[in-house]
Amino acid sequence: MKKFLLFTLKTVIVGITVAVALDFIYTAVYLQSGNRSKIDHVFNSKSENFDVVILGSSRANNHFVAQMFEDKGLKTFNYGMSGGHLFEASLLLKLMMERQYKIKNVILEADLNLSNIKRAEGIASKFLPYLHNSEVIREHFELENDFLELYYIPFYRYIKFETVIGFREMFFQGIHKRTSHLDNLGYYSLGKKPNANMRNNIVNLKPLKHNKYYEEIKNICKANNINFIAIMTPMCENTKGMNYFDKVQQLYPEIHNYENVVVEDKYFSSCGHMNDTGARMFTVRILKDFFVK
Numbered sequence: 001m002k003k004f005l006l007f008t009l010k011t012v013i014v015g016i017t018v019a020v021a022l023d024f025i026y027t028a029v030y031l032q033s034g035n036r037s038k039i040d041h042v043f044n045s046k047s048e049n050f051d052v053v054i055l056g057s058s059r060a061n062n063h064f065v066a067q068m069f070e071d072k073g074l075k076t077f078n079y080g081m082s083g084g085h086l087f088e089a090s091l092l093l094k095l096m097m098e099r100q101y102k103i104k105n106v107i108l109e110a111d112l113n114l115s116n117i118k119r120a121e122g123i124a125s126k127f128l129p130y131l132h133n134s135e136v137i138r139e140h141f142e143l144e145n146d147f148l149e150l151y152y153i154p155f156y157r158y159i160k161f162e163t164v165i166g167f168r169e170m171f172f173q174g175i176h177k178r179t180s181h182l183d184n185l186g187y188y189s190l191g192k193k194p195n196a197n198m199r200n201n202i203v204n205l206k207p208l209k210h211n212k213y214y215e216e217i218k219n220i221c222k223a224n225n226i227n228f229i230a231i232m233t234p235m236c237e238n239t240k241g242m243n244y245f246d247k248v249q250q251l252y253p254e255i256h257n258y259e260n261v262v263v264e265d266k267y268f269s270s271c272g273h274m275n276d277t278g279a280r281m282f283t284v285r286i287l288k289d290f291f292v293k
Helices: 002-030 038-043 066-070 086-098 121-130 135-141 147-152 156-160 167-174 212-223 243-251 276-290
Strands: 049-055 076-078 102-109 227-232 268-270
Touching: 002 121, 002 156, 002 167, 038 086, 038 121, 049 066, 049 086, 066 076, 066 276, 086 102, 086 121, 086 135, 086 212, 102 212, 121 135, 121 156, 135 147, 147 156, 212 227
Parallel strands: 049 076, 049 102, 102 227
Antiparallel strands: none
């Protein structure tokens, strides 16, 4: 029995030691990279100056053509993240402030993402390699149900989200293999899909009366003298439940409703995402209404 307990103790000690060592190695690799995603790019950056920063989900990433802002003399980057929620958009802006970014205008895509305050696991997990290296990230995750194990158990976060930040991604980070996420100033264009489903149903979607992370973004902008521009972006015309956007307007009157600026199916890649032609039409309107006087 004594030998068994001793063996068990040694096994536990070895396991903890290995976990600590692996955690250190993985984190060290992530701390040296900045060309795989918009998150590691911001985390490993220094102070930047922008006229326009764009935040939101894929409906920001695919809808605001950053180069068109640049062509008007506005230094711009589209930090919209496909699959992201306001949880991640808020945290990304906090990281920018932590790195002392100077930003004149923040454009936030705020529409369907107002319906929840959950984190998007596939995007939020990309912040976790830096959990012990940023007070901002630690505080942002502090109220999450799994915070204690993510923060205190060595290597646990890399195991739990292995498909996102595990060995494969760590290896690519280590060899500095680029992705396309940072190309085209962050804007990702979509093409026309001939057989795309141009119908959607958002009848059951309801905007939250108080979205914590939307309010955080708005307050960060106010505290840092950043002009805050919240925008609802277009959806295809065959969408049921379009009164959702009216509900958003009632709850958040400061959000500009541009849902019907582009409507024809030929300008959409899918019902919720415009193709490049539609995005350029949309961006022209945004530039005209907010930046070109």
